[in-house]
Amino acid sequence: MPTVPENAPEHCPGTGSEAAGKAEACAGCPNQSICSALPKGPDPAIEEIRHKLSNVKHKVLVLSGKGGVGKSTFTSHLAHALAEDAEKQVGVLDVDICGPSLPRMLGAEGETVHQSGSGWSPVYVRDNLAMMSVGFLLGSLSDAVIWRGAKKSGLIKQFLRDVDWDDLDYLVVDTPPGTSDEHLSLVQLLTGGGSGQGAGIDGAVIVTTPQQVALIDVRKEISFCRKTGVSVIGVVENMGEFVCPSCGEPSTIFPRTTGGAEKMCEDLGETFIGSLPLDPRIARSCDEGKSFLEEVPDSPAVKAFRSIVDKVVSFCEAKNGKKEDDTGETMMETEW
Template identity: 50%
Template sequence: MLEEVKHVILVLSGKGGVGKSTVSTQLALTLKEKGFKVGLLDIDLCGPSVPYLLNLEDQNIHQGSGHWIPVYLDKEKKLAVMSIGFLLKSRNDAVVWRGPKKTSMIKQFLEDVYWQDLDYLIIDTPPGTSDEHITVMENLRNVPQCSAIIVTTPQQVAIEDVRKEITFCRKTGIPIMGLIENMSGYECPTCSECTNIFSTGGGKSLAEISKIKFLGSIPIDPRIGALAGKGVAAVKELPDCTTSKVFNDLINHLPHTTANGS
């Protein structure tokens, strides 16, 4: 099912709560706005937030002949989405599974979803370097168009966990595209002044030490937070904010492909 996918991008972090799902959804929405055909796969089985962020919680997936058909955000079918959230009756339902069952589900997501021809498949991952990650790496080992974006926050406690994720990628042979520092200060929606409520520069320092590309700093912006649950791109709604500028620049660092699959 991945044969027609031109590029696979994993969004990773060894730390929970750093905003991987926000980065994943806004990256997918930005690519859609640029005219690309995009898939977004949410493999955070215990905390699937992609359906909520894209305002798709009331949607259901369907089975075709031997495969699953993803949920589409738009009528033009430019953004396809798959998440275990679509299989749960309520957002309050808990997925209480042991490792083998989680492994089996992720393998199905990677092998049985009918993505069709995509320019990019974004995979939003849970925190850590355990079962889910190993399953993904094993299934993507022979996919040459796969690379990773690492997400961190500036605090030292996050940096130390994210450092382990970088080591994990290198041991498993997944190329690292670069690193994003999320929640990098608070940007006032009125005056655009950025205040460092946490420490700052940790992500950039980690990128330099690890010899990987630094892809930018995304501040906490209440206007971006207000977009959660609406399924709209920051680059469209708030084109002049810092977050939009980071995502517009990020597109230039992605593996090259031509929009509309041409």
């Protein structure tokens, strides 16, 4: 995907274009000599990543348009749920570079990453659940990651290319809110920029809350997926109704003033895969690095969550079957 540098002329062809630095619009541009010297063609890392992740069956992104909707909480418990099957190997990749919260949520805070001849060794939360996060590379919990987009993209490339995941059934990728550098780099490196030559992505789960202010941003996230050729597995509405842990009675904390995520999915033609109740015990489990699924197995939230996980697994398995039946035609034709 050609990118446009800062202070570029109006008709800039992009740094990845064959015409970079040579087009008529490039005349007089302060970036002309730099662009003309840049290597052209696809990023060689795409092929390296495809080879590195060839032993990963399913790759699932977890996205959200807005922060604070419980995306990382969903990611951590999706990983816990998938890893409950001892026959399945699960990996979690945290590309929320500036706000890596998964080490805490998965009970791996304070761990360090080791490097071997085959790459970075992920941190194992349990025998069949491994994870990688920039949180493992920081000197202390209070250290801030103050990086520009290019450096963030470089670390994401390293995570995809250099982490030694071994054989995985699922790789769940937790992303920051929005549709910015991290998301573009991640999707481009995994899909080959829409060429279909990359490692591929099964799809994305998009997490929201019921209020309209969150749904507005989720619409943008869905638009991002459509433009970049990423399949939307479904939309999850988090913090639906508050269920009292004592009496079990539901109460509405965040009203669905416009119909909530389910109505939005109907309007956009996307799949609504479930609503998760608001339960304070979920936040407590995350703070303690424990699985809510194991801590309170009989709660309504766990029942709803397992139903959502079943739908994610069914989608991935169905898509994998489609790939195996594919005749070799390019599965992604979107150019972006």
